[in-house]
Amino acid sequence: xxxxxxxxxxxxxxxxxxxxxxxxxxxxxxxxxxxxxxxxxxxxxxxxxxxxxxxxxxxxxxxxxxxxxxxxxxxxxxxxxxxxxxxxxxxxxxxxxxxxxxxxxxxxxxxx
Amino acid sequence: xxxxxxxxxxxxxxxxxxxxxxxxxxxxxxxxxxxxxxxxxxxxxxxxxxxxxxxxxxxxxxxxxxxxxxxxxxxxxxxxxxxxxxxxxxxxxxxxxxxxxxxxxxxxxxxxxxxxxxxxxxxxxxxxxxxxxxxxxxxxxxxxxxxxxxxxxxxxxxxxxxxxxxxxxxxxxxxxxxxxxxxxxxxxxxxxxxxxxxxxxxxxxxxxxxxxxxxxxxxxxxxxxxxxxxxxxxxxxxxxxxxxxxxxxxxxxxxxxxxxxxxxxxxxxxxxxxxxxxxxxxxxxxxxxxxxxxxxxxxxxxxxxxxxxxxxxxxxxxxxxxxxxxxxxxxxxxxxxxxxxxxxxxxxxxxxxxxxxxxxxxxxxxxxxxxxxxxxxxxxxxxxxxxxxxxxxxxxxxxxxxxxxxxxxxxxxxxxxxxxxxxxxxxxxxxxxxxxxxxxxxxxxxxxxxxxxxxxxxxxxxxxxxxxxxxxxxxxxxxxxxxxxxxxxxxxxxx
Numbered sequence: 001x002x003x004x005x006x007x008x009x010x011x012x013x014x015x016x017x018x019x020x021x022x023x024x025x026x027x028x029x030x031x032x033x034x035x036x037x038x039x040x041x042x043x044x045x046x047x048x049x050x051x052x053x054x055x056x057x058x059x060x061x062x063x064x065x066x067x068x069x070x071x072x073x074x075x076x077x078x079x080x081x082x083x084x085x086x087x088x089x090x091x092x093x094x095x096x097x098x099x100x101x102x103x104x105x106x107x108x109x110x111x112x
Numbered sequence: 113x114x115x116x117x118x119x120x121x122x123x124x125x126x127x128x129x130x131x132x133x134x135x136x137x138x139x140x141x142x143x144x145x146x147x148x149x150x151x152x153x154x155x156x157x158x159x160x161x162x163x164x165x166x167x168x169x170x171x172x173x174x175x176x177x178x179x180x181x182x183x184x185x186x187x188x189x190x191x192x193x194x195x196x197x198x199x200x201x202x203x204x205x206x207x208x209x210x211x212x213x214x215x216x217x218x219x220x221x222x223x224x225x226x227x228x229x230x231x232x233x234x235x236x237x238x239x240x241x242x243x244x245x246x247x248x249x250x251x252x253x254x255x256x257x258x259x260x261x262x263x264x265x266x267x268x269x270x271x272x273x274x275x276x277x278x279x280x281x282x283x284x285x286x287x288x289x290x291x292x293x294x295x296x297x298x299x300x301x302x303x304x305x306x307x308x309x310x311x312x313x314x315x316x317x318x319x320x321x322x323x324x325x326x327x328x329x330x331x332x333x334x335x336x337x338x339x340x341x342x343x344x345x346x347x348x349x350x351x352x353x354x355x356x357x358x359x360x361x362x363x364x365x366x367x368x369x370x371x372x373x374x375x376x377x378x379x380x381x382x383x384x385x386x387x388x389x390x391x392x393x394x395x396x397x398x399x400x401x402x403x404x405x406x407x408x409x410x411x412x413x414x415x416x417x418x419x420x421x422x423x424x425x426x427x428x429x430x431x432x433x434x435x436x437x438x439x440x441x442x443x444x445x446x447x448x449x450x451x452x453x454x455x456x457x458x459x460x461x462x463x464x465x466x467x468x469x470x471x472x473x474x475x476x477x478x479x480x481x482x483x484x485x486x487x488x489x490x491x492x493x494x495x496x497x498x499x500x501x502x503x504x505x506x507x508x509x510x511x512x513x514x515x516x517x518x519x520x521x522x523x524x525x526x527x528x529x530x531x532x533x534x535x536x537x538x539x540x541x542x543x544x545x546x547x548x549x550x551x552x553x554x555x556x557x558x559x560x561x562x563x564x565x566x567x568x569x570x571x572x573x574x575x576x577x578x579x580x581x582x583x584x585x586x587x588x589x590x591x592x593x594x595x596x597x598x599x600x601x602x603x604x605x606x607x
Contacts, residue, residue, distance in 0.1 A: 020280070025272070032279050039286040046294035070293065073242055077286055080249045087256060088275060095272055098265040107269040110347050 005045045012038030025092045025102040032088065036081045040074045117171035117184040120159070120194055120233035123152045124201075128226030138217050142209060145222040149202040152229065156191075156198035163191040164586070168593070168603035170239070178604050179300035183239030185604060188590040189439060190236045193366055196446050197236070200358045201229050203565045207454050208351040210561020211461045216262050216349065224261065225355070228254035235363050239604065240300040241292060244367060245285050248331070252278050255360060258352045259344065270347030277340040281330035288323035291316060302604035305374055305597045313379050321376040321383055328371065332364030334424055335393040338417045342401065345416075346409035346466065350457025353409055357416055358450035362442055365423045369438070372427055373594045387428030392522045395421025399529040403536070408456040408466040411537060412449070415492065418526060419445045422507060425519055429510050435591035437507035440583055444491075444499040444576060451488040451569035455481055458562030459541055468537070473546030478559060482542045484566045489534035491573045494527045499576035499583070506584060 012034050019031025047067035054065065096102050127148025134141040163169055163186055173182045186194070205225070212221060231251025238244040256278075260271035293299055295314050296307050326337070333341040341361070345353050376383055398418030405411045423445070426438020458481065459474060460466035475482040491498035494505075504527060511520040576583050593599045 020276075028276065032276065032283075035280070035283045036286070039283045039290070042287055043290035043293070046290045047297075070290075073289070073293075076242075076246060080246070080253075083253065084249075084256075084279060087253065088279070091256075091260060091268070091272060091275060094260070094263055095268045098263070098268050107272065110266045110269050111343055 001049045002045060005041060005049065009038045009041050009045075012041065023104050025095060025104060028104065029085075029088050029092055033081075033085060036077075040077050040081070043070055043074050043077065046070050114162075114169050114171055116155075117159075117169055117186055117237060118173070119155050120152065120198075120237065121230055123148055123155060124226040124229040124233065127152075128223040128230070131222040131226060132220060134222075136218055138214060141217065141222045145205060145226065148226060149198070149205050149229075153195075153198040153202045156195040159186060160191045160195040163188050164589075168599060170603050170605075172605075178239070178606060179298050179303035182243055183300065183302075183604060184237040185239040185301070185600070186237055187593045187600065187603075188586070189366070189369065189594055192439065192443060192586065192590060193236045193362070194233055196443050197229070197232050197359050197362075200355070200446060200450050201225075203568055204351060204355045204358070204450065204454070206561060206565045207354055207458070210558065211458065212349055212351050213262075219261065221258070221261060224254050224257040228258065228355070228359075230254075232359055232363055236366060239302070241289055241304075241371075242299045244370075245282070245289060248285070248363070248367075249282060251360070251363065252282070255356065258355070259348050261352075262349065264347075266347040270344035273340050274344035277330060281327045284323055284327040284330075288320060288327060291320055291323070295320070300604075300606075301370075301374055302601050302606055305601050306606060308375060308379075309597075317376070318380040321372075321380060324371050324376070325368070325386075328364050328367040329390070330364075331361065332368055332420055332424075333361045333417050334390050334420055335397050335417075338394070338398070338420075341417060342405075342410055342413045345413040346407060350409070350453075350461050353413075354450055354453040354457055357412065357453045358446045361416060361420060362423075362446055365420060365442060368424070369427055369435075369594065373430075373435070374597055374600060377430075377597070384428050384430045387424055388516060388519050389428075391421045391424035391428050392519050393421070394418070394424060395526045396522060399526050399533065402533045403529065406468045408460055408468065408471070408537060408541065409453070410466075411533060412452055412456050415452075415530065415533065416449060418530065419449065419492075421526070422504070422523060425511070425523060426507055428519075429507075429514050429516065430595075431510055431514060432588060432591050432595055433506065433510035433513060435594055436584060436588040437503060437510050439587035439590045439594075440506055441503040443583070443587070444503040444573065447569050447572050447576065448488050448491045448500060451566050451573065452485070452492060454562060454566045454569065455485045455488060456537070456541075458559075458566070459485075461562070462559065468540035470547060471541045472544045475542040477546075480563050481559065481566070484563065484570050485542065486538065487570045488566075488573065489538060490531075491570075491577070493531035493534055495531075497574075497577045499573045499580070502577060502580035502583070506587075 016031045016034030019027045047070045050066045099106050130144045131141045169186045171184045231247050234247030256275050295316050330337045395418045398414050402411045402414035422441050423438050426434045491500040494500040
């Protein structure tokens with residue numbers, strides 16, 4: 001299972017980086033979302049993926065315990081990512097209105 | 113165990129919420145913001161005094177014992193940063209009142225301002241790496257709002273670059289946190305220190321150190337990760353630039369200090385040489401970039417980068433003297449850089465332009481502002497007896513004591529170039545005759561809202577220079593605490 005997740009993370013990162021390097025804002029944002037999904041999955045798989053193990057400290061049977069902490073962490077990260085995604089979508093919309101197009105090369109008027 | 117460490121988070125949070133509730137009533141939002149900032153400043157002063165006289169303060173939130181619960185830790189460096197950022201928040205607020213347009217103030221500027229302070233304060237207090245990430249995000253989201261509030265084209269362009277690079281940096285931080293948790297099974301800083309001293313360094317350690325260096329390097333704007341800063345900092349209203357320039361990159365520097373004094377000490381072995389190299393490149397590339405610019409705020413933005421190099425130099429030296437110089441430099445830099453951005457931004461606000469060739473004659477027109485700029489600029493360049501001289505001197509003596517002559521010479525040359533670049537602003541903005549017909553542009557507000565905060569900050573810089581002995585005492589104690597991980601370890605009660 002970990003191997004599959006590892007490949008998924010790799011694919012997400014590769015396509016995310018590819019999308020970030022494109023010239024359109026929408027693709028840039030899609031790339032950012034993929035990167036953050038990849039990072040979240042990586043955080044998720046860090047304590048090992050276990051099936052059917054209880055995440056409780058009190059259960060001291062011989063069965064292995066699932067670690068609930070990474071899940072709590074990615075929950076936080078997902079919520080933050082959700083908020084930021086919403087913000088960046090609005091930002092992209094406003095930039096599109098202001099610059100009249102979504103070509104990133106047109107956004108150098110402040111760099112001169 | 114104290115419980116009042118939560119206050120630096122609660123005070124700005126509630127102030128921000130109340131500012132939102134004030135809605136359209138500008139004077140109400142202003143009074144709430146001012147009251148909240150004043151209370152926050154008072155508390156930060158109290159905390160600094162408490163940490164100075166009684167040592168590290170720790171709060172375990174919800175009484176969950178560390179390493180399971182969330183801990184807030186204030187050592188002297190944190191308390192110092194908290195106090196100085198609360199002061200900047202208070203001072204820049206006056207500048208905001210004088211220069212910000214009423215529309216932005218009505219649509220939630222003051223609330224975002226306070227939420228930014230929540231994030232900044234949280235990052236200084238965080239006792240585990242994941243909380244550090246969360247507070248960074250709080251700070252970033254508020255800063256995204258402040259950066260783009262108003263929706264002018266320039267703001268949106270600069271904002272987009274700022275947002276994207278910071279999101280990439282946050283992603284790298286999550287990766288680093290994930291790998292750190294996978295390696296050690298904990299994210300509590302004290303617990304990590306304990307585990308790292310007890311176990312063999314794992315194979316991933318260099319990768320982890322580099323990931324943290326990259327992510328916090330982007331946030332601190334070190335070479336070669338600084339390009340977002342000069343592309344975005346000159347686009348928002350002048351008050352926002354003054355706040356950002358003083359505070360935001362320094363939170364990144366704080367995180368670098370925290371992580372590379374607690375977790376990655378001489379592991380990997382080349383880390384301190386690498387930091388010194390980064391410092392040398394950051395300070396020289398930053399100042400060279402500044403020389404090539406022709407806009408007041410862009411010049412000052414590049415100087416932020418250059419100055420970050422000095423702070424990283426202190427970290428790279430990794431001796432008590434070096435770190436003390438670095439801490440002193442951070443404090444001096446926040447004060448002086450905010451002062452310069454207030455004066456430069458104020459001139460831009462009063463004249464309606466920040467382009468050097470369109471400005472001029474300000475010495476005759478506004479002599480008080482010109483004198484304040486001169487003092488702040490000389491302090492930035494490091495002319496005695498101002499605070500810049502003593503912070504640079506302590507870094508230099510630390511470098512020479514460690515026989516790092518290359519970085520010492522580079523830092524001296526960069527000081528010279530800083531002076532040159534400041535002279536350029538002085539000549540173009542204040543000294544030369546006003547261009548064109550010499551017609552005085554209509555001022556868009558009173559000059560005193562700019563002079564007052566600038567005077568406070570410049571006076572502080574002068575006082576910090578005159579009382580440099582006390583300043584160095586404080587920063588040396590802070591550096592001793594930073595270098596001795598045991599202080600941190602004993603303060604946080606681990607099972």
